[in-house]
Amino acid sequence: MSEALTILSPVKLGPYELPNRLAMAPLTRCRASSDGIPNELMVEYYRQRADAGLIISEATPVSPQGKGYPYTPGIYNDAQIQGWQAITSAVHEKGGRIFLQLWHVGRISHPLLQPEGALPVAPSALKPAGQVLTEQGMRDFVTPRALELAEIPMVVEQYRHAADCARQAGFDGVEIHGANGYLLDQFLRDGTNRRTDTYGGSIANRARLLFEVIEAVSSVWGSDKVGVRLSPLQPFNDIRESDPKATFGYVVEQLNRFNLAYLHITEMGKEMPGAAGPAFNIEDLRQLYHGTYITNAGYTAETATAAIAENRADLIAFGKLFIANPDLPERFARNAPLNEPDASTFYQGGAQGYIDYPALAD
């Protein structure tokens, strides 16, 4: 009998052989310059975490229009490509692999964060509840502008262009951010998508933009270096949906067509059943998907080991544990105690709470 797999067993992901099954989850840390250029601090942060089987970068706007938070790095111009090159080189020198998370926030933005003070764009002109952080402080969300049908190919082109920039920057692949209430998720959900054209109404229509983005990004990378992240239970960013089970059942089954590097499902929202729409058993999605499957949210060494042994996922993505433990695989291997993450420094800028969490040897 073969031995049970553990979180430290090697795994294949697209063309890559990963030494372990820990993915570093995408984590926005707001340490770039105000025009979205990655810097030395970010090089050191990612270098420290290069022992992850796979690093997924922080969400990275594909265009100025895709931006929704100050000090997030972009991936659409030469200076940003150069900044990221230093990061991918540092990760590769330590033997790691890094995918870039491609991000368009849609309505989760504000004119203060948009080029020429424009309105944010969305599937429909529906204002999210709540507030947004700008460089001038907190502001109420505004009512976004619904994208014209003729503009949608330009949005797809933003993703294609950014995917090409990510290739020039030396990444190993890209993850399309289809989660957490941002543009692609806004299209998927009937609470935020009230369109009556070919991008709204039926589930197939609401999923059309996601699939077009996958095609465009795959034309640059090959689909086996492209991952997709979804968050079926997540109410964050004022997301609601009348039938998430049907929507995500359809989307996940269709994703089998693309021969992706992986599907990444975050279970965020599981602890508040019904918050984003009628509850369903998210573990069913594992059965529907035939490729490499990453799961996430709240996993520990123990629960991750059980999930891998029971074949509920191929990899586990860790967010807060990777923020606080740069050498997380090593700590799991040695069953060593973990540093506690400090939430007050998640987004505050600077080195503190970013590159000063000690590794075991320290």
Ligand SMILES: Cc1cc2nc3c(=O)[nH]c(=O)nc-3n(C[C@H](O)[C@H](O)[C@H](O)COP(=O)(O)O)c2cc1C
């Ligand atoms: C500080 C912080 C920033 C995050 N930024 C992103 C992001 O950029 N993209 C994304 O898809 N999810 C983001 N998330 C969600 C995480 O990827 C992850 O799903 C979440 O932290 C739950 O996993 P965990 O319990 O292992 O931390 C973020 C979470 C935190 C705490």
